[in-house]
Amino acid sequence: MSVEVTERSEPQPATEQTPLVRIRGLRKLFPITRGILFQKRIGDVHAVDGVDLEIFKGETMGLVGETGCGKSTLARVVMRLYEATEGTIEFEGHDITQAKGSDLRDLRREMQMIFQDPFASLNPRKTVGSIIGAPYRLHKVVPRNKIKTEVQQLMELVGLNPEHFNRYPHEFSGGQRQRIGVARALALRPKLIVCDEPVSALDVSIQAQVLNLLEDLQEEFNLTYLFIAHDLSVVKHVSDRVAVMYLGKIVEMAVGQTLYRNPKHPYSGALLSAVPIPDPDLAAAKKRIILEGDVPSPIDPPSGCRFHPRCPNAQFPKCSEDEPELLPHHPGQVAACHFPLEDRAIIDTPADG
């Protein structure tokens, strides 16, 4: 237990430690074709465009960004649901980028996913017992006659009534359905769980229940989470480290606290300033970076720094020609920006705040 605590409070875990997941130079392009019979490739959607990321055992890695920034694609490539176009993914030190057949099947046991929409991700024709028990049947890790007991234990664990084993998803509320999704993900006792916007579709009061459940389960089973959301307040709440993604690239990565106090990339600043604060005075005191327009098309990303067309601090021609690299700022913080924000640029509260 004490080991875990030190691991969590350490901004950047010791480099000797092998990360659970190591991603190197990962790219995922989706071809755009024209023509029906003779398909011609006319371009690519650069969904993930050169991402390096390490996720350490027992930590929660948060990933934030707007719709279309490639965060869900990144998660699906890591899960091996999409093939990577370029780059490597290592899981516990083994290269899994090309894993096939039984290797891939075994790998699926180690990593599972929780989806955003609890209405669309559960088969309406199957009972809850059969949905949660599916991983057991597929992977044959539990004898058939024991599945029911196992499933009921899982249901209890995630706060569902085990007697509701034979009910259908429509008989449950949104929050309860998300618990079913959590139970299914947990069935094979994976090491990594990818949570793709797990609370975005829920009411705030129910959100809090699900977030607490995820935290409890992490402690109990020593889980590692890759937690994806567009709301920085949710991500900061659950994550040890947070990566900010924009148009297929990670533009800033830091421990949650540093990102809150001293965001360096103007895009992180904009995300931070957009978070609604349930405190009118504090909300009025915060400085705003309001982004104009939408995320540009990932088919033809802007030259230089991809954020330059929307950036309030952009200086030309530097930003439109020269692509910035991820450089260290505060301990445990890297950001890719030529003209980073000053410390405390967004929320300026006294340190004891």
Place this chain on the structure above:
Amino acid sequence: MAEPLLEVKNLSVHFPTDDGLVKAVDGVSFSLLPGETLGVVGESGSGKSVSFLTVMGLIDTKRAIIEGEIIFQGQDLLTLPPDEMRTVRGEKISMIFQDPMTSLHPYYKVGDQIAEAVRVHQQVSKQEAHEQAVEMLRRVGIPRPDERADQYPHEFSGGMRQRAMIAMALSLNPDLLIADEPTTALDVTVQAQILDLLDRLKQEFNAAIVIVTHDLGVVAEHCDHIQVMYAGKIVEAGDRRDIYYGAHHPYTWGLLASIPRLNDSDVKERLSPIRGLPPSLIFVPPGCAFHPRCPHVFDRCRTEVPELLPADGHHASRCHLSLAEKERIFQEEVMARS
């Protein structure tokens, strides 16, 4: 004091179903002044949307039992004949909905859809209506509005579609705009843009705005008054400061405590969610509807329905706890966390 623009008196909307009577809205009263922004907060199924659909006259009276009065500019909307109501809806009151994907017609150009709304209510030529649509798109901040007006909804992003909906809603210069979860389906960055836009347009068009939401965070910066709904009733109402710096109802405390705060602490804090689930609107718990989920429940709450009692001029709550007790709990348990 100015004449209220909208005054809802003891409104009840009940739906008879095979399983029993669904009391979606149960005795709601409030008023709204011209130019004011009201935030209506509550969980799914608290009756917040149904109340305002009723104000819009969009609840089928054959399927629902509607009681009470909705006085808008001196007229009771509930007794208005359907064709007069149609004039009010759109010209005087308009509404934007949660999901901009489903509320625009996918087969028609965005500009034409806005122009249609104009042509239904005003005697103008097609050309003029189109020009008005383009002008509205420009005012809600859509770049190159003349080109955009000729595009279809699928060519718009989520935030742009919501802007187009706002353009349509404001095209007839209504006195009241009802925004039902206008930003729930959107990214936080776009949410901030849309809320700022509503603020700006409120000044420009001098309209009153109602923002319906489940997130108390969303309305903190944008509303003058806030009312919190639970199980078809208003459980707390007050000015913005009353709610955020001195809430009196345990349900409001619960909502405030379940929002993840962006704060400066290094420790991971646990959220304190509201336990349990919202009640069924058919079998509303006896006494205070919130009592099964309330951490401060005592005997009286289980039997006696609390009244919405004012603490001072504008701040009222529906709870049996004494005022001193409420203030103590708020300071010790809710403010301490933030």
